[in-house]
Amino acid sequence: MNDPRPILFFDSGVGGLSVLAPARALLPRAPIVYTADNAGFPYGTKREAEIAARVPALLGRLAERYRPRLIVIACNTASTIALAGVRAALELPVVGTVPAIKPAAVLSRSRVIGVLGTNATVRQPYVDDLSEKFASDCLVLRHGSAELVQLAEAKLRGEATDPAAYRAALDGLLDQPGGERMDVVVLACTHFPLVADELAAASPRPLRFIDGGAGIARRIASLTEGQTWPEDRAKGVAVFTGPFEPPPGLRAGLRAHGLERIEFL
Numbered sequence: 537m538n539d540p541r542p543i544l545f546f547d548s549g550v551g552g553l554s555v556l557a558p559a560r561a562l563l564p565r566a567p568i569v570y571t572a573d574n575a576g577f578p579y580g581t582k583r584e585a586e587i588a589a590r591v592p593a594l595l596g597r598l599a600e601r602y603r604p605r606l607i608v609i610a611c612n613t614a615s616t617i618a619l620a621g622v623r624a625a626l627e628l629p630v631v632g633t634v635p636a637i638k639p640a641a642v643l644s645r646s647r648v649i650g651v652l653g654t655n656a657t658v659r660q661p662y663v664d665d666l667s668e669k670f671a672s673d674c675l676v677l678r679h680g681s682a683e684l685v686q687l688a689e690a691k692l693r694g695e696a697t698d699p700a701a702y703r704a705a706l707d708g709l710l711d712q713p714g715g716e717r718m719d720v721v722v723l724a725c726t727h728f729p730l731v732a733d734e735l736a737a738a739s740p741r742p743l744r745f746i747d748g749g750a751g752i753a754r755r756i757a758s759l760t761e762g763q764t765w766p767e768d769r770a771k772g773v774a775v776f777t778g779p780f781e782p783p784p785g786l787r788a789g790l791r792a793h794g795l796e797r798i799e800f801l
């Protein structure tokens with residue numbers, strides 16, 4: 537028997553594609569349902585209570601409709617706020633996305649690391665806990681950028697973006713006391729790896745950028761080890777939570793990630 541149940545990825549927008557890509561590379565036959573909560577986008581400027589209520593409710597509806605074998609919350613903001621609530625509400629394995637502070641601390645020579653996320657993520661106690669646990673001998677600088685989220689969305693739609701905007705986001709870290717010694721930057725929003733090349737090009741000096749995508753892909757592979765997959769690669773489904781006509785550039789970006797069908801919740 538080949539198990540047709542999909543893996544369900546969830547984000548506020550296209551950011552989760554940076555998690556989907558390494559997961560597809562490891563598990564090429566896995567059927568995929570990718571949900572962008574465009575009706576609730578963006579998450580990073582919302583209050584905790586709203587995200588904590590919205591995400592478990594939406595994932596409950598999605599789980600009922602698509603019957604996934606596993607859910608991946610491919611969004612740092614939703615994970616740092618709502619992961620425990622989702623796990624409590626659903627009887628399914630749920631993989632979250634948390635800022636890659638642990639590997640950043642292993643890499644940093646200067647012991648100054650930056651955490652670039654959404655405004656909501658960088659103020660979470662979850663980030664304090666990770667910093668204390670894995671980077672207690674590091675200075676951990678944080679900066680929240682709503683602009684970078686919009687830039688990543690624009691890039692995926694095929695639109696040109698302004699290099700100065702990437703520099704401004706980096707300056708949010710570099711201009712803080714100690715920023716001159718920072719050598720590793722954690723991309724703590726799943727939208728940001730989609731613009732990692734632009735960030736690197738805008739940086740005034742070489743920085744290491746690190747995100748959790750590859751680690752999450754390995755976690756998904758290990759949680760589904762021994763399970764069967766359909767023989768043929770099924771067409772991936774992109775689900776939007778609100779009425780929306782995806783522009784041609786976005787459709788092409790989704791297709792490049794194997795998401796050939798579009799549905800609405």
Ligand code: DGL
Pocket residue numbers: 547548549551552577578579580581610611612613614654657685724725726727
């Ligand atoms: N991609 C999301 C994250 O990882 C959130 C972006 C947003 O909606 O503000 O945090």
